[in-house]
Amino acid sequence: MGKHLTDAQIAHFRDEGWLAPLRAIDAGEAALCARRIEEYEAAMGENANRSLKIKGHLAAPWIVELGRNTRILDAVEDLIGPDILLFGASIFAKAGNNREYVSWHQDSAYFGLDPHEEITAWVAFTPSNAANGALQVLPRSHKQPDLRHVETYAPDNMLARGQELQIEDDSHAVTMELAPGEFSLHHERTAHGSQRNRTAERRIGFAFFYIPAHVRSLTGRRSATLVRGTDRHGHWDADPLPRFDRDPVAMDALRAAWGQYRDGEAKQAADA
Ligand SMILES: O=C(O)CCC(=O)C(=O)O
Numbered sequence: 001m002g003k004h005l006t007d008a009q010i011a012h013f014r015d016e017g018w019l020a021p022l023r024a025i026d027a028g029e030a031a032l033c034a035r036r037i038e039e040y041e042a043a044m045g046e047n048a049n050r051s052l053k054i055k056g057h058l059a060a061p062w063i064v065e066l067g068r069n070t071r072i073l074d075a076v077e078d079l080i081g082p083d084i085l086l087f088g089a090s091i092f093a094k095a096g097n098n099r100e101y102v103s104w105h106q107d108s109a110y111f112g113l114d115p116h117e118e119i120t121a122w123v124a125f126t127p128s129n130a131a132n133g134a135l136q137v138l139p140r141s142h143k144q145p146d147l148r149h150v151e152t153y154a155p156d157n158m159l160a161r162g163q164e165l166q167i168e169d170d171s172h173a174v175t176m177e178l179a180p181g182e183f184s185l186h187h188e189r190t191a192h193g194s195q196r197n198r199t200a201e202r203r204i205g206f207a208f209f210y211i212p213a214h215v216r217s218l219t220g221r222r223s224a225t226l227v228r229g230t231d232r233h234g235h236w237d238a239d240p241l242p243r244f245d246r247d248p249v250a251m252d253a254l255r256a257a258w259g260q261y262r263d264g265e266a267k268q269a270a271d272a
Helices: 007-016 027-044 061-067 070-080 248-262
Strands: 018-023 084-094 102-105 119-124 135-137 182-187 192-194 203-212 223-228
Touching (some): 007 018, 018 070, 027 061, 027 119, 027 203, 061 223, 070 119, 070 182, 070 203, 070 223, 135 182
Antiparallel strands (some): 102 192, 119 203, 135 192
């Protein structure tokens, strides 16, 4: 038995590369998170998908706090050990009745990490289900190497480069349905994606990216936030955390990290 996960859940994650649903916050707190995203969008005059990417936690202290959520960290610790860095976070907000989707991809292809031990906790701020395009995974795909992604830049693809795996048969995909405040976990090599939102309501989730402190950056010196334990390795500089919502210093770091990722400085692992 771990801090949050049972032995069976730990074994499931190791074998299958995903786990869901788990509870992070209650439904009321999740609704507050969704409202805060709307407030951010009103203040910025743009859709949160445009900017809360890769280092989205740098936009507001409440997002950092959610990244430090004890239930999430207990589950992550059960899988990667007690010394944990939050190396990034991205929003995935799908409008109602919209064509946007996320193609099958592995995060390991672009995160530039070694070894591949990153785990993503995807937290639902709204219901996330088959009808509104919940996150889907291909079980056991985390046991594959880094696969080649085709960069399509397809306009409705929510990924920065429209990167997609050529999957011939995805009939065994699992849809990780979540209620507001629940979260799922997936390994960085687990192929995942999501279909379009066919409902009238917006579907919002925030993905938090965690690594054990011994993981290195393969793309030069980068920053992260120690969220639990001790960093005995010093591979990462400290993120400039926001002192208040939309703190200009933290927002500059967010924009720089997102820009580097989006504009192609990160090469996909299969090409390295
Ligand atoms: O939320 C989605 O639809 C996709 C999420 C995703 O690709 C991720 O968390 O890495």
